[in-house]
Every structure is written in structure tokens, then in C-alpha cells.
Amino acid sequence: MTGALDEGPFFHGTRAELRVGELLTAGFASNYRPEVVMNHIYFTALPDGAGLAAEIAALGDGAPHVYEVEPTGDFENDPNVTDRKFPGNPTRSYRSREPLRVVREVEDWTRLSPEALQAWEDRLSVLRQQRAEIIN
Template sequence: MADTLDSGPFFHGTRAALVPGDLLVPGRRSNYRPEIVMNHVYFTALVDGAGLAAEVAALNDGAPHVYEVEPTGGYENDPNVTDRKFPGNPTRSYRTDAPLRVLREITDWTRLSPEALQMWRERLSAIRDGGGEIIN
């Protein structure tokens, strides 16, 4: 856990319906670039950041969910945002190549307005269409 800002609690946003005890594992398609199979599982210490991830997920085959999770192994700052886009780690975003264990669903996270959701989807579409790189 070298150079991470905190030790939790941690959250993961997704369209998948999960239950406590389920494991989120690497090797799944990216929420943002479904053509990419991810080598890591991503999570954050900000519940609303996980909510944003759930709402803008490209795999729109379910309702957005936010789960409190715990890493089962080591983790690192997410290089896709840390220092590359935001100096330090103000988004408190992390990734791991070990499973994340679902502890419980969180229901009191801030939902995006329809306008904000559309703005985020347009931003992500522009990144996808422009070949935005994911450090995998």
C-alpha cells in the first residue's frame, strides 16, 4: 500500500447486482471502454465517486449500484488519474490485481442530474472516440 492516501472505507460503482461476500475480480471488461479487458479492479474512498462510475458505466444493462468493498490484497493509486490528470490523488482512486470483497450495498449516494449525466457521457464518448488510453 505504498503511497496511498488512506485505508478506507472503499467503494466500487457498477451496474452489476451483487450481494455481500461476492468478489469483484480482474479480467472483466472496462466500464468505460468495453473492448478492453482490465487487469485490475478499480475502487475509490469517495462514495459519490463510485456513484459516478456506476452511472456512467458503458455496460448499461442494469441499475447503478454502489458497494462498500474491501481489498483482499495490495493496491496502488490509480495511474489513470493520479498525477496524470490530477496531482496527488484527490479522487482517492485505487486499483488492485487482487479481488475486492463486497461488504454491503450503499444506497445514500448522490445521483447525477440528467444534465450532469449527459455531460459525463459525452466526455467519456469523446475520450473513447479519440482513442483515450487506459493504463491497464
């Protein structure tokens, strides 16, 4: 762990249906900029933050899912939000080059209202048009 502020539990949001014990790995398209292949797998200590990521994922047409995950190796604060956008790490967001192991599916996370989901999609559309930088 490199300066990370949390010890867990951790969560990952996705539209993929996963099984307990499955490993999530880096090397796939970004949820926010699908043309960018990510060098890290991202996760958070906030179940609702993982739910937000699942709901606004650009890839996949399945239902959003939140999974409790455990890092299998070193991880760090996500530099895309930590200090660059928000001092400290209030989003409690992390990333790792090592896989995350699925512990269980989390059912009790807060879904976005249709209006909030549309507002996020509008913001992401602007960021995609601006080709906002992702620290990869």
C-alpha cells in the same frame, strides 16, 4: 498497499447486483472502453465517485449500485488519474490485481442530474473516439 493515501472505507460502483461476501475481480471489460480487458479492479474512497462510475458504466443495463468493498490484497493509487491528470490523488481512486470483497450496498450516494449524466456521456464519447489511453 503501494503508496496509497487511504485506509478505507472503499467503494465500487457497478450496474451489477452483488451480494455481501461476493468477490469482484479483474479481467473484465473496462467501463469506459469496453474493448479493453482490465488487469485491475478499480475502487475509490468516495461513495459519490463510485456512484459516478456506476452511472456512466458502458456495460450493463441494470440500475447503478454502490458497494462498500474491502481489498483482499495489495492496492495502489490509480495511475490513470493520480499525478497524470490530477496532482496527488484528489479522486481518491485506487486499483488492485487482487479481488475486492463486497461488504454492503450503500444507499446514500448522490445521483447525477440528467444534465450532468449527459455531459459525462458526451465527454466519454469523445474520449472513446480519441481512443484515450488507459494505463492497464
